[in-house]
Amino acid sequence: MSTALRPPLEGVRVIDLTTFLSGPSATQLLGDLGAEIIKIESLDGDSSRAIAGPEVDGDSAYFLANNRNKRSIALDLKSPRGLEVAKRLIAGADVVVENFRPGVTTRLGLAPETITAEHPSLVWASISGFGQEGPWRDRPAYDMVVQALGGVMSLNGHPGAPAARLGIPAGDVVAGLYAVIGVLAALSARAETGTGRIVDVSMLRGQLAMLSYQAVYTAVRGTAPGPQGAAHDSIATYRSFRGGDGREFVVTANTPRMWEELCRVLGVPELVTDERFVDAASRLRNKVELWELLEARVATRPAAEWVELLTDASVPVAPVRNVLEALQDAREADDGSLVTVRGEHAEFENVATPIRFVNTAEVEPVYPPALGGDTVRLLGEVGFSVDEVEALLGDGVAGAPSAHAVGAGVR
The missing domain is CATH 3.40.50.10540 (Crotonobetainyl-coa:carnitine coa-transferase; domain 1)
Incomplete structure (x- = not known):
């Protein structure tokens, strides 16, 4: 090695x-x-x-x-x-x-x-x-x-x-x-x-x-974006959902394959060919209708089940952790x-x-x-003598937790 x-x-x-x-x-x-x-x-x-x-x-x-x-x-x-x-x-x-x-x-x-x-x-x-x-x-x-x-x-x-x-x-x-x-x-x-x-x-x-893309969006449109909540200005299927148990999870189905798999897992494959949702631009344009349909399906199972099913389908998904849970995950990951x-x-x-x-x-x-x-040692490292260090401490120019070890800290 x-x-x-x-x-x-x-x-x-x-x-x-x-x-x-x-x-x-x-x-x-x-x-x-x-x-x-x-x-x-x-x-x-x-x-x-x-x-x-x-x-x-x-x-x-x-x-x-x-x-x-x-x-x-x-x-x-x-x-x-x-x-x-x-x-x-x-x-x-x-x-x-x-x-x-x-x-x-x-x-x-x-x-x-x-x-x-x-x-x-x-x-x-x-x-x-x-x-x-x-x-x-x-x-x-x-x-x-x-x-x-x-x-x-x-x-x-x-x-x-x-x-x-x-x-x-x-x-x-x-x-x-x-x-x-x-x-x-x-x-x-x-x-x-x-x-x-x-x-x-x-x-x-x-x-x-x-601000990243939001700065460019604003410059191009000439209008300010509003609060984003847990959604995305450009991707309708990039947002949070609440499972039937009240726990939240997020889905970021950005590609056509991910969108199709999301529909399959949720049990609504017909949405893939629905003209309202046939492509990313259509889904964004009709996002409110889409969200209502998806939310109704998501509410039928606990969040953890959806996370597992979507993970198995290679759809990016994650539960919303609080800080205590996130640190515990990191601890267990070691x-x-x-x-x-x-x-x-x-x-x-x-x-x-x-x-x-x-x-x-x-x-x-x-x-x-x-x-x-480290005051005493650092003063010694830059060339101050024991007497000079004691004077700096005694005159209140420098501070240290205690001055009893000045001699040991100065070379």
């Missing part, structure tokens, strides 16, 4: 200046791919550490969900000495990721243009609500704000109901994913040119990009979709990065760090 390859981003050092979700999700993904992540936090910590809700050993589950595989150093970036520490860390890095509002880095003394001029190989990624330029650049933004502005909420939910936020933080996570794509593209180019670049990612642009993140005093289960590399060593998940848990 050949020796396993190393994780693809091993040896890449990332300075993480992000908080809450969009940035932390991006840097967690980079860490899952093998990069070293150094999280610079304020002395109060990433704001997501204080999010109310479930906790694990006193830590917010919200914070834990997006901060594995990182080291934490707590700094007062508004102090000249704290800024100097940050600059030393950045000097030894390949990538910086931040999600401050535009202009904040400049006020702190970390203007991307200045820093990248000093370190030409550095890749700098900025995530913000509306981008670094434009009339809305100074507005604050969170997930639901960009879902609302990007048209996403208008598409979610059912006709006649109020607009609905997606139940997942797509505004944040999608921006994080695009930031990672930008960083990887910049690193790839740097391998050829030796020069990094600044990556500008807008949460709102991420939501607009997610295919690496979930990962157990273990710490010294606690552990929790989380979804794993879905990217798999063949014949490649896995990155073992590291428990999210305590606030400033």
